[in-house]
Amino acid sequence: MVNQKWKKYWQVLTSNNIGLFGLILLVIFLLIALLAPILAPFDPSARVGDPFMKPNSQFLLGTNDVGQDILSELLYGTRISLLIGVIAAFISILLGCLVGIISGYYGGKTDAFLMRLVDLVLVIPFLPLMILLAAFIGPSFWNIVLVISLISWASPARVIRSQVLTLKTKGYVEAAKSIGTNITVILGRHILPGVIPIALSQFVLAASHSILIEASLSFLGLGDPFTKSWGTILYYAQARGAFLTDAWIWWVLPPGLLITTLVIGFAFTGYSLEEILNPRLRKER
Amino acid sequence: MGKFIAGKLLQYLIVIFLMLTLNFLLPRLMPGNPLVFLAGEDVGFMSSAEKEAILDKYGLNDSILEQYGAYIKNIFTGDFGYSYQQKRPISELLMERLPWTMLLTGLGLVLSTVIGVMFGAISAWRRGTRTDANLLTVFMFLSAMPSFWVGMILVSIFSAQLGWLPVFGAESAWSNYTGMDRLIDIGKHLILPLATLILISVTSTFMIMRYSMLNVLGEDYIMMAKAKGVKEKVIKYKHAMRNALLPVATVFMLSLGFTLGGATVIETVFAYPGVGRLMFESVLSRDYPLIQATFLIITFSVVIANFLADLIYPLLDPKVGSRNG
Numbered sequence: 366m367v368n369q370k371w372k373k374y375w376q377v378l379t380s381n382n383i384g385l386f387g388l389i390l391l392v393i394f395l396l397i398a399l400l401a402p403i404l405a406p407f408d409p410s411a412r413v414g415d416p417f418m419k420p421n422s423q424f425l426l427g428t429n430d431v432g433q434d435i436l437s438e439l440l441y442g443t444r445i446s447l448l449i450g451v452i453a454a455f456i457s458i459l460l461g462c463l464v465g466i467i468s469g470y471y472g473g474k475t476d477a478f479l480m481r482l483v484d485l486v487l488v489i490p491f492l493p494l495m496i497l498l499a500a501f502i503g504p505s506f507w508n509i510v511l512v513i514s515l516i517s518w519a520s521p522a523r524v525i526r527s528q529v530l531t532l533k534t535k536g537y538v539e540a541a542k543s544i545g546t547n548i549t550v551i552l553g554r555h556i557l558p559g560v561i562p563i564a565l566s567q568f569v570l571a572a573s574h575s576i577l578i579e580a581s582l583s584f585l586g587l588g589d590p591f592t593k594s595w596g597t598i599l600y601y602a603q604a605r606g607a608f609l610t611d612a613w614i615w616w617v618l619p620p621g622l623l624i625t626t627l628v629i630g631f632a633f634t635g636y637s638l639e640e641i642l643n644p645r646l647r648k649e650r
Numbered sequence: 651m652g653k654f655i656a657g658k659l660l661q662y663l664i665v666i667f668l669m670l671t672l673n674f675l676l677p678r679l680m681p682g683n684p685l686v687f688l689a690g691e692d693v694g695f696m697s698s699a700e701k702e703a704i705l706d707k708y709g710l711n712d713s714i715l716e717q718y719g720a721y722i723k724n725i726f727t728g729d730f731g732y733s734y735q736q737k738r739p740i741s742e743l744l745m746e747r748l749p750w751t752m753l754l755t756g757l758g759l760v761l762s763t764v765i766g767v768m769f770g771a772i773s774a775w776r777r778g779t780r781t782d783a784n785l786l787t788v789f790m791f792l793s794a795m796p797s798f799w800v801g802m803i804l805v806s807i808f809s810a811q812l813g814w815l816p817v818f819g820a821e822s823a824w825s826n827y828t829g830m831d832r833l834i835d836i837g838k839h840l841i842l843p844l845a846t847l848i849l850i851s852v853t854s855t856f857m858i859m860r861y862s863m864l865n866v867l868g869e870d871y872i873m874m875a876k877a878k879g880v881k882e883k884v885i886k887y888k889h890a891m892r893n894a895l896l897p898v899a900t901v902f903m904l905s906l907g908f909t910l911g912g913a914t915v916i917e918t919v920f921a922y923p924g925v926g927r928l929m930f931e932s933v934l935s936r937d938y939p940l941i942q943a944t945f946l947i948i949t950f951s952v953v954i955a956n957f958l959a960d961l962i963y964p965l966l967d968p969k970v971g972s973r974n975g
Contacts, residue, residue: 492911621799
């Protein structure tokens with residue numbers, strides 16, 4: 366039964382051009398991340414050429430300010446950008462699910478308090494807050510993940526809460542409640558399966574935001590100096606003035622295009638998932 | 651109505667209180683010497699008398715509650731402390747930078763709203779056509795691009811390659827332009843940062859206008875107007891667009907937070923001397939009091955804008971006012 370439902374989602378997703386396009390992009394990036402050691406011609410942290418070399422047959426995208434191969438940096442950077450985006454999105458959705466389910470299921474004062482909290486978090490200008498936190502706790506992979514997920518759980522929490530509110534009134538939940546079913550069983554068996562598809566689409570959208578935020582933080586010099594993401598590559602390109610020379614074509618353009626394409630991949634997948642799961646949206650478009 | 655506003659006001663006061671407290675606690679909770687966070691990493695080179703003076707100034711020898719009281723009092727009297735890196739009072743630095751940020755974000759907000767509304771209306775009016783699909787795709791791509799990268803690319807093309815526009819700053823240094831010449835100079839410096847800001851923030855207005863216009867076009871009175879044979883132009887501008895603008899008005903104020911955040915990054919790319927650039931400079935030099943002050947100023951602006959939006963919204967939409975009491 367559950368399997369059939371997923372099969373149907375899969376069919377709608379792949380029959381929808383936008384969703385299919387997004388999904389293909391994500392698969393390509395996943396492959397690049399996994400196969401980086403095979404695809405990359407050089408070790409991205411090794412000084413393999415002279416600094417500031419133009420693209421040639423050996424270094425397809427030239428070298429950076431310390432003579433590292435830019436193409437290899439980009440291929441390995443896929444791992445960092447993808448990983449930070451996915452982990453941060455996962456944690457924030459986990460938090461969002463927790464808050465959303467508790468808030469929606471228990472209602473009353475708990476609900477009022479948690480939703481107030483969500484309102485509060487949504488008011489705070491998130492990028493400046495992240496800069497503040499990142500500056501104090503220091504730049505590292507996990508700190509960036511932490512900072513992003515601590516601030517982006519709020520709007521998924523609200524979406525999941527409204528889903529729980531509809532699920533709560535369903536006959537089978539009421540029935541389970543009336544025969545005194547254990548609350549963990551109700552939540553685990555009846556509420557959670559209804560929440561997961563929505564959480565999935567929220568996760569995909571959150572990942573696209575996290576990737577953009579990570580890029581901005583790294584660009585401001587708050588990224589992990591030891592694991593170079595695409596944002597970090599652009600930070601160095603900016604610091605060395607690459608965008609004022611011809612080097613912009615091979616040093617500035619490619620990382621940004623990669624970020625945009627990856628974000629588009631997540632966003633397209635997310636939007637079409639949303640459309641599948643929210644029939645109201647489908648009708649209105 | 652009054653209850654609604656009071657509730658919102660309370661909510662914003664809580665936000666401000668929380669952010670102030672976070673700001674107060676951060677330098678005191680982080681491991682290591684709090685002096686580093688207050689006076690910068692130069693403390694290592696300070697004499698013990700100098701250190702004592704700073705400890706005294708921030709009252710770090712007092713109880714934590716006394717420190718907190720003094721901190722709150724200072725903020726509300728406009729004393730944000732002293733930047734040991736720039737050797738100047740922070741409030742002075744902020745006052746110098748604020749006008750530039752207001753110019754950039756103010757113009758950016760207005761222009762991106764106008765552009766977003768126009769294209770959103772066109773897209774909704776022609777829903778399901780090629781034009782609609784193309785516009786949607788273009789705007790989706792715009793929202794997927796990192797803001798700083800858009801700025802870098804624009805500089806590469808229009809400043810470095812074509813040489814049409816200046817590369818950085820808000821006006822030419824040591825030019826001594828006056829009057830009209832100065833305005834033109836400032837305008838030239840503004841074009842690229844402004845274009846970047848518009849490109850990255852226009853999508854949210856576009857999406858909301860499109861959605862809201864689609865809803866309005868489905869209303870009975872539009873059908874009625876069509877049935878009566880009202881001219882298409884009149885339906886489009888007078889009946890549909892006007893009513894669809896309502897949600898856009900709230901988003902206008904609410905997107906201030908996003909725009910200010912975006913401006914932080916964009917000002918950095920263009921070395922535009924606003925508050926955002928100041929925040930970046932303070933991060934680079936690990937000037938912690940200055941990082942905190944710029945964060946507070948941005949938060950205050952966003953909260954005030956949100957509150958203004960809440961005040962204005964019931965005036966625009968009578969339903970909201972009555973619904974809340």
